[in-house]
Amino acid sequence: MPYDADGLGSLSLTLGIIVLLLWGGIWAMRRMRPGVGLGNARDCTILRSLALGPRERLLVVEVGARQLVIGIGSASVSLICELDEKLPTAVGDDRFGEAIRKAVGRWRGG
Numbered sequence: 001m002p003y004d005a006d007g008l009g010s011l012s013l014t015l016g017i018i019v020l021l022l023w024g025g026i027w028a029m030r031r032m033r034p035g036v037g038l039g040n041a042r043d044c045t046i047l048r049s050l051a052l053g054p055r056e057r058l059l060v061v062e063v064g065a066r067q068l069v070i071g072i073g074s075a076s077v078s079l080i081c082e083l084d085e086k087l088p089t090a091v092g093d094d095r096f097g098e099a100i101r102k103a104v105g106r107w108r109g110g
Contacts, residue, residue, distance in 0.1 A: 047087055050100065058100060060087060069103040080107045 047067065048060040055074040060067055060083070067083040081103045 060099070069100070080104070 043063065045062045046059055047062050050058040052058055057072045058080075059070045059072060061070055062068075067086055069080040069083060071078045071080050083099060083103065085099070087099060
């Protein structure tokens, strides 16, 4: 049974429309995730970030009223400790380094 050019053209158009609809649906689902699009009402905020290597990073994250020190590696994310004293949100504060040294000292058992 031979194929006609009109049938092949309409099949291509239909497949194109389906691909566009799938792409649009995925885009809409990503935009409608819980917690996204609520303005400034964020539950989790990265306060500080310190690169330790090409794929290793140390973060201070604020979750609600708690501030956590988190280590991120190429294959894992680890909670190091919870800070007793809150860090100010201003960048460039020297207390960040001091707080990290205390956290690493507690993590190492010191």
